[in-house]
Amino acid sequence: MTDTLVSLAIIFSQLSLLAFGGGNTILPEMQRQVVEVHHWMPASEFSALFALAQAAPGPNLMIVTLVGWHVAGWAGMLVTSVAKFGPSSIVTILALHAWDRFKDRPWRRHAQMGLVPVTAGIVAASAALIAEASNPTAIAWAITAFTAVMALKTRIHPLWLLAAGSLVGLTGFGQP
Amino acid sequence: MDHKLTSPESALAPTPTVREIFSGFLGLGLISFGGALPLARRALVEQRRWLSAEEFTDLLGLCQFLPGGNVINLSVAMGMRFRGVPGALAGLLGLIAGPSLVVIGLGVLYENTQNDPHVRHLFAGLAAAAAGLLISMAVKILLPLRNKPMGALIAALGFIAIAIMRLPLLPTMLVLTPLSIYLAARNAQ
DSSP states (O other): OHHHHHHHHHHHHHHHHHOBTSGGGGHHHHHIIIIIISOSSOHHHHHHHHHHHHHSSSSGGGHHHHHHHHHHHHHHHHHHHHHHHHHHHHHHHHHHHHHHHTTTOHHHHHHHHHHHHHHHHHHHHHHHHHHHHHOSSHHHHHHHHHHHHHHHHSOOOHHHHHHHHHHHHHTTTTOO | OGGGGSSHHHHOOOOOOHHHHHHHHHHHHHHOOSOSHHHHHIIIIIISOSSOHHHHHHHHHHHHHSBSOHHHHHHHHHHHHHHHHHHHHHHHHHHHHHHHHHHHHHHHHHHHHTTSHHHHHHHHHHHHHHHHHHHHHHHHHHGGGGGOHHHHHHHHHHHIIIIISOOOHHHHHHHHHHHHHHHHHHHHO
8 A cells, every 4th residue: 555655656746747738748658657557447447537537627637636546545645636736836836936037038938839849749649548548439439529529610618518428428329 | 808907007906815815726626627727817817816917928838838737837826926835835725625526526426336337338428528628639739830840740759659659758758858949949040
């Protein structure tokens, strides 16, 4: 148990400092650690937890809390939360002053611009990995495609799209 | 909506207390479905008037640049600026307290009912839709790169490394980030 908590603390504090460009960039590494390295759950279960976290309110990364709780109960939840939100918050506090001081330096803009393509590629990888793990059936792929197109082409609230996907799922159509 | 912000300085509210920071972000956390960022701007700039639109944009720039969730960093940065470390803690805890409890509640529900075929079907649909939302977000981030061959190349390399070769994130970023920043700097000259 203690070993598990230590592993959770190490993994999530690393992820905390690697999460450039927001939470979704660390999904693939989180999945790799949780599913492939530590075998805490199968990939399908990781996707289910991701979906649950998406259906809940709050910031993007609530899956972190859920993974910790799923692996090691309340202690796991506490450890992963502190490990995930602590280090990046400390960096934010430390960076706050420097940010104002270096406002007009060109490297600040270059670093900002340079991070964009890296983030874009990794978020795309997140999407591909989560879609692959979430979609064992043709109907699931159809729901994914429909949701993606609706989210891109309309201003419909994401919660309605999640509800629609759940309802189609509930009918059991096309599922074993 | 910007016409309200013509004199942002005079319209700002007094500096919030630690308690107000906590309750402000608690409310934000509980109402923000599908990402907190659009709502954060409305709540903090237009409703509570803790920041002017310019201050919000500048602070958000920092938060997007640093590791960690954008709105999470924003809660820490705003709390820190207003009330130091206690304020930062209040912002962060306020933002994640409500969603943490909700998500655990959903987790309990899921674990107790996942063997029911109806629930399993429902969650399969939910997971598929959540994956679709993630794809739409990836497309939105990728689209601005379509006229930037170097940026698109970096993004493609990142995708191949993470999704196809399943390389760890740290070495991938240690190689791609300096390369990408170098290209951005050279391009700007």
